[in-house]
Amino acid sequence: MGLQYQAIGWNHHKKRYDRIMGLLMGIYILVFILGHFILHPNISPETLIIRMTGTLAILMLHVILMIGPLCRLNHRFLPLLYNRRHLGVSMFLIAAIHGIFSIIQFHTLGDTNAFLSLFLSNTHYDSLTNFPFQVLGFFALLILFLMAASSHDFWLNHLSPKVWKTLHMLVYVSYAMLIMHIMLGVVQLEKSFLMVGLLGIGMVAIIGLHVFASLKGKTEIEAGTLSEEGFVRVCAVEDIPDRRAKVLLVGRENIAVFRYGDKISAVNNVCKHQNGPLGEGKIVDSCIVCPWHGYEYRPEDGCAPPPFHEKVSTYEVKLENGMIWVHPEPRPEGTYIEPLKYQK
Amino acid sequence: MTPTLRRRHQQIWMILAILLPLGFIASWMSIPAPSLPDQLTRTNPPLLQNAIQIADGTGEGIQVGLFAAPGQKEKQILIEVQQELQSASTWVYSTPAQDASGTKKWTILGLLEHTGQYRFNLPSDQATAGIVLYDGIKQEVLQTIFFE
Numbered sequence: 309m310g311l312q313y314q315a316i317g318w319n320h321h322k323k324r325y326d327r328i329m330g331l332l333m334g335i336y337i338l339v340f341i342l343g344h345f346i347l348h349p350n351i352s353p354e355t356l357i358i359r360m361t362g363t364l365a366i367l368m369l370h371v372i373l374m375i376g377p378l379c380r381l382n383h384r385f386l387p388l389l390y391n392r393r394h395l396g397v398s399m400f401l402i403a404a405i406h407g408i409f410s411i412i413q414f415h416t417l418g419d420t421n422a423f424l425s426l427f428l429s430n431t432h433y434d435s436l437t438n439f440p441f442q443v444l445g446f447f448a449l450l451i452l453f454l455m456a457a458s459s460h461d462f463w464l465n466h467l468s469p470k471v472w473k474t475l476h477m478l479v480y481v482s483y484a485m486l487i488m489h490i491m492l493g494v495v496q497l498e499k500s501f502l503m504v505g506l507l508g509i510g511m512v513a514i515i516g517l518h519v520f521a522s523l524k525g526k527t528e529i530e531a532g533t534l535s536e537e538g539f540v541r542v543c544a545v546e547d548i549p550d551r552r553a554k555v556l557l558v559g560r561e562n563i564a565v566f567r568y569g570d571k572i573s574a575v576n577n578v579c580k581h582q583n584g585p586l587g588e589g590k591i592v593d594s595c596i597v598c599p600w601h602g603y604e605y606r607p608e609d610g611c612a613p614p615p616f617h618e619k620v621s622t623y624e625v626k627l628e629n630g631m632i633w634v635h636p637e638p639r640p641e642g643t644y645i646e647p648l649k650y651q652k
Numbered sequence: 653m654t655p656t657l658r659r660r661h662q663q664i665w666m667i668l669a670i671l672l673p674l675g676f677i678a679s680w681m682s683i684p685a686p687s688l689p690d691q692l693t694r695t696n697p698p699l700l701q702n703a704i705q706i707a708d709g710t711g712e713g714i715q716v717g718l719f720a721a722p723g724q725k726e727k728q729i730l731i732e733v734q735q736e737l738q739s740a741s742t743w744v745y746s747t748p749a750q751d752a753s754g755t756k757k758w759t760i761l762g763l764l765e766h767t768g769q770y771r772f773n774l775p776s777d778q779a780t781a782g783i784v785l786y787d788g789i790k791q792e793v794l795q796t797i798f799f800e
Contacts, residue, residue, distance in 0.1 A: 350765075417739070429790035430790055487676065491680070496684070497741075504680065508676065512673075515669045518661070519665055519666065522658070522665060583657060
């Protein structure tokens with residue numbers, strides 16, 4: 309049986325996210341147009357559109373790439389992650405306008421096919437100074453197109469989270485190509501210190517955030533002492549904030565141990581949706597909420613509440629002298645395990 | 653996120669942290685000199701005081717005049733773009749002689765983006781036989797206009 313395509317349901321949070329995103333994009337466009345009319349009143353509409361969409365798209369891509377590490381460093385940024393895909397698809401649409409107008413503007417007025425002209429009008433592929441920078445933009449846009457086209461959960465389910473995630477990690481390749489597209493393009497053509505300064509700051513910020521988050525934002529704790537029954541020590545009860553989790557790596561097992569009220573449960577840390585880190589989420593209305601896209605699981609059996617069907621593995625937990633212990637052998641997905649109760 | 657995926661992210665960013673700044677710096681170092689003036693801040697220089705036309709040229713949809721003011725060493729090229737250009741990336745070079753070919757022998761003046769009037773000041777000691785319109789994206793000569 310093939311997978312079914314289901315239209316996206318826009319809930320209150322998504323609508324609010326999209327409204328704010330649309331408003332900020334509108335403000336940028338307005339400021340850009342007004343600024344250009346003051347500085348360059350005679351600019352042609354095509355050039356204005358190419359510049360406006362190009363700068364807006366690269367700005368949006370920087371914001372998108374910053375969201376992940378920011379969320380790892382501080383949970384207050386998680387609402388930005390919730391609908392990052394909307395931001396990504398919007399950014400692609402803006403970039404596509406830039407690309408289409410650029411091809412029309414620079415390559416359709418000759419007697420050569422526009423796409424042939426894009427690749428063959430300048431063939432200095434061996435020179436940094438004269439490199440055909442538009443080709444880099446074309447391939448970066450192609451990657452963004454693949455990502456936007458496969459952004460719906462239909463493709464996630466169809467391709468599997470692993471393949472889908474790998475495909476979407478191509479955004480890093482796209483980003484690198486876009487940096488070079490700008491540097492070898494407008495920066496070399498016009499030597500704009502403003503442009504190169506802003507781009508440099510953005511690039512350093514993104515690289516810095518990603519490297520810093522990967523070094524400092526580690527949430528997992530290493531496997532501790534092993535008991536005779538095969539349990540692994542996690543941490544003291546009070547080390548886990550209420551309705552939050554500690555994440556433990558034992559061999560290949562990625563376990564999130566949650567404390568909620570006077571109960572403790574352990575589930576697999578990997579969300580079935582996009583492999584999101586459940587242990588970085590929190591428990592809301594008796595369900596673990598994945599911080600990435602809000603998928604929910606009950607902590608005691610790892611099942612998504614009806615009508616959903618996702619299930620994750622559960623683990624045995626025990627308490628000894630105020631210390632939590634977990635058995636790293638996973639129970640089959642969706643297995644109910646009585647939550648461990650403790651005296652506060 | 654699985655630990656494997658997290659590790660892969662980390663590896664990718666470590667590589668990018670080295671390669672991207674290298675590409676960034678290499679691109680900056682390879683900017684041709686002289687390069688096109690910054691278009692964000694470019695404005696038409698004022699007309700030369702009491703200037704008179706000393707030469708003119710005509711191209712496809714373009715009228716060009718070379719101006720000089722008595723007693724002033726500076727010269728000025730005035731370009732009137734009368735119809736939309738076929739290339740959206742039209743660079744203007746001045747050429748010192750009719751047989752001078754190649755961007756290294758020309759002097760970059762600026763960019764023509766739309767119809768209207770453009771003025772470019774020329775250094776006093778520079779010989780100017782005409783202008784070359786050049787497509788900076790496709791890197792080809794669009795037309796050459798010599799002064800009569």
